[in-house]
Amino acid sequence: MxxxxxxxxxxxxxxxxxxxxxxxxxxxxxxxxxxxxxxxxxxxxxxxxxxxxxxxxxxxxxxxxxxxxxxxxxxxxxxxxxxxxxxxxxxxxxxxxxxxxxxxxxxxxxxxxxxxxxxxxxxxxxxxxxxxxxxxxxxxxxxxxxxxxxxxxxxxxxxxxxxxxxxxxxxxxxxxxxxxxxxxxxxxxxxxxxxxxxxxxxxxxxQQHDGPTPRPAADPAVVAEQAAQDEAAIADAPPHVRDLLREATRIAGEVNARIVPSEIKDDEVVLDLGVYVLGLSRREDIINLGHRMGLRVRFLGGQSPDSPAA
CATH class of the missing domain: 3.40.50.450 (Rossmann fold)
Known part of the structure; x- marks a missing residue:
């Protein structure tokens, strides 16, 4: 434009x-x-x-x-x-x-x-x-x-x-x-x-988008183990889906949250946040990234930014 x-x-x-x-x-x-x-x-x-x-x-x-x-x-x-x-x-x-x-x-x-x-x-x-x-x-x-x-x-x-x-x-x-x-x-x-x-x-x-103060940094060994598990979980996914999931993991990691893929399709990815908090702005970043890759992104679990951390 x-x-x-x-x-x-x-x-x-x-x-x-x-x-x-x-x-x-x-x-x-x-x-x-x-x-x-x-x-x-x-x-x-x-x-x-x-x-x-x-x-x-x-x-x-x-x-x-x-x-x-x-x-x-x-x-x-x-x-x-x-x-x-x-x-x-x-x-x-x-x-x-x-x-x-x-x-x-x-x-x-x-x-x-x-x-x-x-x-x-x-x-x-x-x-x-x-x-x-x-x-x-x-x-x-x-x-x-x-x-x-x-x-x-x-x-x-x-x-x-x-x-x-x-x-x-x-x-x-x-x-x-x-x-x-x-x-x-x-x-x-x-x-x-x-x-x-x-x-x-x-x-x-x-404060508005990212909710409560991020959780303390996790133990490096635990982070490395989780990263290996995440890579194994997406090993069979199409390349563009793997790229999206890696970027989503990075974005969530900025606030010490963790995203686990719950369902992977060629045109849709469902991400499970569990008990973690992920603010609206970061969710929108991931959704928009998926849109550019031709993927629909949905979230499961996770607390609202207005809710207290678990």
Whole structure:
């Protein structure tokens, strides 16, 4: 998917900027809901959201895959500095919800949208006017969708000249500025704040996705024995399945968890976590890796990240 630059779009350096927070990938278990389009949300950005934003004069800042601290710092920077943040809360993606929460905490303007398949939003979001678009992206109705979304974005801007968050305005809250802290070095104060926020976000993401503190490291001899057992268990599996299982074992090992293949087929792998904790982000990494290899991945056992460790 090609991103149009501000220069190509004829935008000046003073053009309003809108950061888009939305799912980057389509969850493998939801691809069928989106007519088999594995890059559905990429197409939503390219053919619906970006044209609608440009029509009302915004420079589009697309979402970036999260991961490293540098990328998270850039996301936080965009959440802080953008004139508007448009959040597509379709599928209730956890990363989008986190970014929405940061923007709300900053008391800056937001614009919410969702597709017609996401029918139930959390109760505390129901007071925010949320635009619903058709997930089909039919070419014969797409132009009308773009115009309707543009009108929604424009109405959001017109109704909020103070550029504040609708939740704060709804509850009559105000933000009290704190005294600036003197810098102890020559680092740009904004950059220092971004780095601090990025560090805090990174910590929150790890706590949210990976659950309790990892178990103490196992005895090296036990680890070696388990590794030999794991290799023996997958010796007869197809090569692409072996590659997936080895990578899944590595990902689980980052939090001292262990994955045992329960069922292996040419197009599906069932992984048993037993009593181990494996956070949502790592499960999604394994599921997405399997999807790229043409494999469906399912998990058995394992504790929820919100559950106490056994």
């Amino acid at each position: 090609r991103t149009v630059s501000a220069l190509e779009a004829g935008l000046s350096s003073t053009t309003r900027k809108c950061f888009v927070a939305m799912p980057i990938t389509t969850p493998p278990d939801r691809v069928a809901d989106y007519e088999g389009d594995a890059d559905h949300f990429g197409h939503v950005l390219e053919y619906l959201i970006s044209p609608a934003l440009r029509e009302v004069g915004y420079q589009v800042i697309p979402p970036a895959a999260s991961g490293s601290t540098l990328i998270q710092a850039e996301i936080v920077k965009n959440l802080v500095q953008s004139d508007l943040v448009l959040c597509d809360v379709s599928t209730l993606n956890a990363n989008v919800m986190l970014e929405l929460g940061i923007r709300i905490a900053l008391n800056r303007s937001i614009c919410l949208i969702r597709d017609n398949l996401t029918t139930r939003l959390p109760f505390d979001m129901s007071i925010i006017n949320t635009y619903e678009y058709s997930s089909s992206l039919n070419p014969w109705s797409l132009r009308g969708e773009v115009e309707a979304l543009s009108a929604h974005i424009q109405a959001t801007r017109n109704s909020n000249p103070e550029n504040v968050n609708p939740l704060w305005r709804y509850f009559g809250l105000t933000l009290r500025a704190e005294s600036p802290v003197e810098q102890v070095d020559e680092k740009d104060p904004w950059q220092a704040k971004f780095e601090l926020l990025a560090s805090q976000v990174d910590s929150l993401v790890k």
